[in-house]
Amino acid sequence: MSEPVRFHFDVAGDNFASAGEASVKVKKLLRQLSMDPETIRRVSIAMYEGEINMVIHANGGTADVILYPDRIQIVLSDTGPGIKDVSLAMQEGYSTAKDNVRSLGFGAGMGLPNMKRYTDRMQIESEVGKGTTVTMEVFLPEAAR
Amino acid sequence: MKISTIAELLEAEVLCGEELLENEVHSACGSDMMSDVLAFVKDQAVLLTGLINLQVVRTAEIMDMRCIVFVRGKNPPKEVIEAAEEAGIIVLATTERMYPACGKLYATGLVGGSVSTL
Numbered sequence: 001m002s003e004p005v006r007f008h009f010d011v012a013g014d015n016f017a018s019a020g021e022a023s024v025k026v027k028k029l030l031r032q033l034s035m036d037p038e039t040i041r042r043v044s045i046a047m048y049e050g051e052i053n054m055v056i057h058a059n060g061g062t063a064d065v066i067l068y069p070d071r072i073q074i075v076l077s078d079t080g081p082g083i084k085d086v087s088l089a090m091q092e093g094y095s096t097a098k099d100n101v102r103s104l105g106f107g108a109g110m111g112l113p114n115m116k117r118y119t120d121r122m123q124i125e126s127e128v129g130k131g132t133t134v135t136m137e138v139f140l141p142e143a144a145r
Numbered sequence: 146m147k148i149s150t151i152a153e154l155l156e157a158e159v160l161c162g163e164e165l166l167e168n169e170v171h172s173a174c175g176s177d178m179m180s181d182v183l184a185f186v187k188d189q190a191v192l193l194t195g196l197i198n199l200q201v202v203r204t205a206e207i208m209d210m211r212c213i214v215f216v217r218g219k220n221p222p223k224e225v226i227e228a229a230e231e232a233g234i235i236v237l238a239t240t241e242r243m244y245p246a247c248g249k250l251y252a253t254g255l256v257g258g259s260v261s262t263l
Contacts, residue, residue, distance in 0.1 A: 016200070045207055049180070104200060108180050108181070110183070111180060117184070
């Protein structure tokens with residue numbers, strides 16, 4: 001078996017303007033690989049929201065996208081403040097983002113719920129004061145495997 | 146509806162993508178909250194918004210949108226227009242407010258289209 005294709009990105013935390021660049025790159029790469037369009041859509045939306053979260057809350061982090069034969073895995077890792085109450089953070093509308101983030105079109109408590117919505121599996125490992133790792137998986141449709 | 150028709154109906158200025166104005170689009174959405182665009186939009190090609198930061202272009206790019214209409218006379222910074230140009234997205238700017246701008250397009254046949262059910 002050959003090693004799965006893997007893309008790695010560093011997500012800068014100091015610049016809200018650049019948030020999402022990695023997701024746009026992933027979208028283009030998946031397109032070049034002629035992946036299924038609906039899968040590309042789901043992966044890029046979920047990763048984009050995750051990237052925004054890392055920039056808003058955790059001063060950036062890393063993003064890894066791994067292409068397995070049957071699924072695409074996205075791993076977002078940061079060394080930010082961590083999430084105190086994950087189930088609360090998962091509720092639509094709950095947000096700890098500051099007002100300046102809201103004025104930019106985010107921070108309405110839709111990020112994590114959107115990420116869950118667009119992926120088939122999502123796992124959050126978080127420790128307050130240490131950081132957060134979100135692992136998401138989107139399964140490829142049978143026909144595209 | 147042709148994008149040139151949208152520009153005419155809204156008396157909008159074309160900030161970039163002039164060469165793409167004859168492209169046809171079939172649905173649109175209006176929002177200032179990009180997370181809601183990411184949550185609910187599916188196949189809408191036009192985004193009307195009063196937000197003028199780079200994330201609007203990135204959201205449109207992620208959602209495969211073809212045209213951004215900045216409403217309420219907002220004047221986007223140069224880097225926003227450059228990013229849209231690079232992404233092949235047409236940018237229009239109108240002094241209309243969000244509600245009448247959406248209303249005019251809807252009344253002329255540009256509907257809301259489907260909602261993401263994911």
